[in-house]
Amino acid sequence: MYILPRFFPIFLAVLASLTAPAALAHEFWIAPTKYQVETGAPLVARLRNGQNFSGISYPYFDHQTARFELVQGGRVTPYAGRMGDLPALSATSDGDGLVVIVHQTMPSSVSYAEWEKFAAFAAHKDFPDIRAxxxxxGLPENGFSETYTRFAKALVGVGTAQGADAPTGMETEFVALANPYTDDLPQGFPVRLLYQGAPRALAQVEVFDRSPDGAVTITRLRTDDSGTANIPVAPGHEYLLDAVVLRPAPAGAAEVWETLWAAMTFSMP
Structure with missing residues (x-):
């Protein structure tokens, strides 16, 4: 099969999504090319899936996208790319202020031939009681499947970057309680984790911290009773926050478990 050179990166991304089911349990996030841009400058972002804040870039496909929006100053602008666009988002930052990129995937599924792989994933995401x-x-230990959906946000400062994040109505999401591009954050960057619109208390938040030299450190925090966590931050660092809900799949579904993944990316000036 001959593949035109300009379509080769897209082919690789699609092939990876079809041939590496184990990677489907990895983090998914929005990766802006720049977290701070001038008003009127291009706003470009990739959709990434991987581990340790490193992964493959996915093209834009409308059949895999439930929501793709740019939110600024309370105004929601739906985004629709061209099929196969890579990077997935390429827009113009016309307005001044904080832009929140919102992306929700369509549900997908992954099968587990062996219990150990699912158990390791569940333990990593802080569900130690999963076996019980x-x-x-009454579920089988081998040969079952999980459905999963991703709910990602990215914070981008345009011009003065003034503005604030707010709930978007996604089933689970992080909401920034401060602006990383304009606020002084000596006590850390506060976020609230929501599930079905309510604060998710005592939930694990995995923090991926990329330093200016590219090194990534990973820490795990826990939200308080109000669903809030303070993320330690440093100038010049890029961050990915990740939190997972694990629940029984809807009645009648072929899958037996469902996971909902919340993610947020931002950087510190």
Whole structure:
């Protein structure tokens, strides 16, 4: 099969998504080319899936996208790219202020031939009781599947970058309680984790911190009773926050478990 050179990166991304099901349990995030741009400058971002804040870039496909929006000053602008666009987002930052890029995927599924792989994933994402829950539901230890949906946000400062994040109505999401591009954050960057519109208390938040030299450190925090976590931050660093809901799949579904992944990316000037 001959593939035109300009379509080769897209082919690789699609091939990876079809041939590496284990990677589907990895983090998914929005990766802006620049987190701060001038008013009127291009606003470009990739959709990435991987581990340790490193992963492959996915093209834009409308059948895999439930929501793709730019939110600025309370105004929501739906985004629709061209099929196969890579990077997935290429827009113009016409307005001055904080832009929140919102991306929700369509549900996908992954199968587990062996219990150990699912158990390792569940333990990593802070569900130590998963075996007891699995057995209590009378589920098989091998040969079952999970459905998953991604709910990602990225904070981009345009011009003065003034503005604030707000809930978008996604089933789970991080909401920034400060602006990383305009606020003084000596106590850290505060975020609130929501699930079905309510604060998600005592939930694990995995923090991926990329330093200016490219080194990535990973820490795990926990939200307080109000669903809030303060993220330690440093100038020049880029951050990915990740939190997962694990629940029984809807009645009648072929899958037995469902995961909902919240992600947020931002950087510090």
């Amino acid at each position: 829950r699995h057995i209590a539901r």
